[in-house]
Amino acid sequence: MGALGTLGGLLILCTILWDAFETVILPRRVTRRIRLASTFYRSTWLPWRAVARRIGSTKRREAYLSYYGPLSLLALFAVWFVSLVFAFALLHWGIGSALNARPNETPSFETDLYMSGTTFFTLGLGDVTPRTPLARVITVMEAGMGFAFLAIVISYLPVLYGAFSRREVNISLLDARAGSPPSALELLQRHAQSHTLRQLGQYLGDWESWAAELMESHLSYPVLCFFRSLHNNQSWLAALTTVLDACALIVAYTAGECRWQARLTFAISRHALVDLAQVFRVPPSPAAADRLPPRDRDHLLELLGVAGLPLVRSDQADEKFEHLRQMYEPFAYGLGQRLVLPLPAWFTAVEPVDNWRTSAWGRSSPELITSGPALPDEEHS
DSSP: OHHHHHHHHHHHHHHHHHHHIIIIIOOSOOOOSOOHHHHHHHHHHHHHHHHHTTOOOHHHHHHHHHTHHHHHHHHHHHHHHHHHHHHHHHHHHHTTOOEEOSTTOOOOHHHHHHHHHHHHTTOOOOSSEEOSHHHHHHHHHHHHHHHHHHHHHHHHHHHHHHHHHHHHHHHHHTHHHHTTTTOHHHHHHHHHHTTOHHHHHHHHHHHHHHHHHHHHHHHHOGGGGGOOOSSTTOOHHHHHHHHHHHHHHHHHHOOSTHHHHHHHHHHHHHHHHHHHHHHTTOOOOOOSSOSSOHHHHHHHHHHHHHHTOOOOOOHHHHHHHHHHHHHHHHHHHHHHHHHTOOOOOSOOSSOOOOGGGEETTEEOOHHHHHHSOOOHHHHTO
């Protein structure tokens, strides 16, 4: 039994340390199917998502879902800590509980567990001490490992929240350019109406860098995908899909100077989307309803033409546009279903109200809006 306890303790110890190394330190995607962290997130997210889908209010549902990312992170840390304490307790028990316990107390597994916990968290109470050289070696190893493990976990949090903050900056900047929630029609229409198509190319260049950083950070730390955006009508998936929608329109129907940059942004954005779908093992799946049927597509192109966007209409352009859509929409829809993140509409029947125009007391009055500095699209409206 002692040998089995020692073997079990070593197995748990190696499993936890390797899982923590892959999750916190290793800067690349792990393709192995069986992992403790992946199993933990799958087993906790499914019931959490099931409860969320029963919440009728969008605001309450988003608030409930927003707790999962931070809470699951803390819960994973707790699983690691408890498992490591239990593993070292098994090691002490496997060598015969060689501990100096309190007077009139016979060492038992509970004593080993107590000794392991106080050592791992470096409490140094001293009421239970190791008696043999091997027990002292195990104690010293656990104290050093506990200190190092806690330091790594603490340093992990600023990296994680730094990546989250950088992700949200461009999502917030998208508000005044593409509406809330964002749409490709608003993004292209506003730039066309304000005669800033040259700036649109530069803006898509910024999104190329954003998509590359999103891929790097979210593949290394997939838990970031569960972190919700600051506003209920925004998300990283909606922003990424909006940019892909806009790039697909530009590549298929325009011949201007933005086309080359749109192709580059489309390539890296689609790459990020597909790789994230692979992380969550989400196969491409068709949407329940077409996001842009042919009649709506023609109406959207008509609106863009009226706004001043130079378009090249042809059957070949329509085929290219549909081909581009099939390259990313099934992956975006699959991720949206898995993460409970709605995809953006191509355009809405009502005029969108940007988040910057609203407050906790309701929508701002037109007088308040027009009295302030005008946005680029308002200068030419």
